Amino acid sequence: MPDRRKFLTRAGYTTLSALLTMGFLQKDKQKEDQTTNEIAANYPNVNSPLRQLAAAKGKRYGAAISSEFLQTEKDYADLIARECSIVTPNGELKWNATEPQPGKFTFESADAIANFCEKHNIEMHGHTLFWHMGRPDWLPYPPTLKMIERHVKGVMGHYRKSKVLKSWDIANEIIADNENEADNATYGLRKGVKRELIRDLFLIAASVDSSKKFYLNDFGIEGATWKSDRFLKMIEYLKNSDVKIDGAGIQSHLWFSTAYGFDEKGFNSVLKRLNDLEVKPIITELDIIIDTPLPDSIKKLDQMVADSYKRYLDLCFAAKVDTVITWGITDRHTWIRHPDWMPGKTFRDNPSLWKFLRPLPFDENLQPKPARNAIAKAFSS
Numbered sequence: 001m002p003d004r005r006k007f008l009t010r011a012g013y014t015t016l017s018a019l020l021t022m023g024f025l026q027k028d029k030q031k032e033d034q035t036t037n038e039i040a041a042n043y044p045n046v047n048s049p050l051r052q053l054a055a056a057k058g059k060r061y062g063a064a065i066s067s068e069f070l071q072t073e074k075d076y077a078d079l080i081a082r083e084c085s086i087v088t089p090n091g092e093l094k095w096n097a098t099e100p101q102p103g104k105f106t107f108e109s110a111d112a113i114a115n116f117c118e119k120h121n122i123e124m125h126g127h128t129l130f131w132h133m134g135r136p137d138w139l140p141y142p143p144t145l146k147m148i149e150r151h152v153k154g155v156m157g158h159y160r161k162s163k164v165l166k167s168w169d170i171a172n173e174i175i176a177d178n179e180n181e182a183d184n185a186t187y188g189l190r191k192g193v194k195r196e197l198i199r200d201l202f203l204i205a206a207s208v209d210s211s212k213k214f215y216l217n218d219f220g221i222e223g224a225t226w227k228s229d230r231f232l233k234m235i236e237y238l239k240n241s242d243v244k245i246d247g248a249g250i251q252s253h254l255w256f257s258t259a260y261g262f263d264e265k266g267f268n269s270v271l272k273r274l275n276d277l278e279v280k281p282i283i284t285e286l287d288i289i290i291d292t293p294l295p296d297s298i299k300k301l302d303q304m305v306a307d308s309y310k311r312y313l314d315l316c317f318a319a320k321v322d323t324v325i326t327w328g329i330t331d332r333h334t335w336i337r338h339p340d341w342m343p344g345k346t347f348r349d350n351p352s353l354w355k356f357l358r359p360l361p362f363d364e365n366l367q368p369k370p371a372r373n374a375i376a377k378a379f380s381s
């Protein structure tokens with residue numbers, strides 16, 4: 001037994017015998033047993049709601065949610081309330097939902113989510129003020145600085161006093177998918193996007209409401225990739241421009257198959273770089289998509305998904321990640337079952353394969369899957 005443990009044991013016995021002698025322990029024994037039982041009863045076990053397991057470790061678990069299903073599906077609303085301590089509106093805070101006409105703001109669907117969050121003590125993550133998709137027809141990409149200023153003042157201003165909205169994806173997916181689509185070799189920004197425009201966007205946001213956490217959010221950066229290299233350079237540029245940036249949203253739409261694995265070393269290097277830059281890594285849109293060649297059963301597919309969740313989250317938590325948001329909570333509403341977003345032509349052309357699109361912790365009947373237990377174990381370990 002290592003010295004440290006010997007020391008603690010010896011110290012423990014000494015204290016115990018002194019208390020017995022003084023008679024304190026006898027008198028408080030009942031109270032102590034009760035307290036211990038209360039702690040045991042309250043301390044979450046692996047079947048506890050994910051928000052409870054996360055909170056026990058000072059972390060948050062949540063999901064992207066839809067105001068439509070919150071209002072039409074009571075079982076869905078109950079599941080979110082039970083499992084999530086933070087939620088991201090799936091589309092309700094995108095430009096086409098909040099400013100459908102120039103200067104005309106609408107917040108009904110986003111406010112419905114904010115009200116739900118207030119009722120259930122859930123945080124709301126604002127997604128997103130600047131994105132090449134989810135735009136109303138009148139809006140160019142990139143928007144002019146004047147359009148950006150009006151939008152940020154309108155939308156962030158509406159939630160400045162919100163008790164639940166505490167963070168924003170100030171900009172989303174600004175790095176191009178590859179160098180052919182990039183305007184700038186160093187930062188890899190999408191065509192027409194200058195790094196100074198993103199700097200000014202963050203500065204305008206800070207002038208409207210610096211009480212929230214500000215994130216730069218992107219996908220395809222979960223490893224050593226062309227994209228993650230440029231994402232990190234953009235983070236560094238913002239930091240060096242004295243811009244308020246608190247976190248990096250790592251979307252984490254992960255694709256695995258029996259054909260290829262995961263770039264663990266590269267992912268760890270991204271997490272380390274972010275921690276060195278003092279920009280907190282946040283897991284913002286996690287789902288595990290098993291691509292072709294598919295395993296030969298749903299049972300095996302669900303286990304592959306569960307194993308991938310556990311392995312990914314173990315790496316995240318080892319790098320002090322404290323917020324994990326899955327992109328949806330149930331396969332019933334996963335975005336990748338929509339033909340526009342299915343992982344590749346194989347799935348789009350073969351509806352018989354759609355049953356293999358099972359990227360989330362709960363199934364279409366809102367029943368827990370091995371993936372939920374894997375997430376629970378990752379939070380608990």
Ligand code: XIL
Pocket residue numbers: 090091172219251285335
């Ligand atoms: C997706 C939604 O889930 C879909 O319902 C919508 O049709 C398109 O956008 N990265 C993002 C999210 O940042 O906003 C996207 O959400 C998924 C990819």
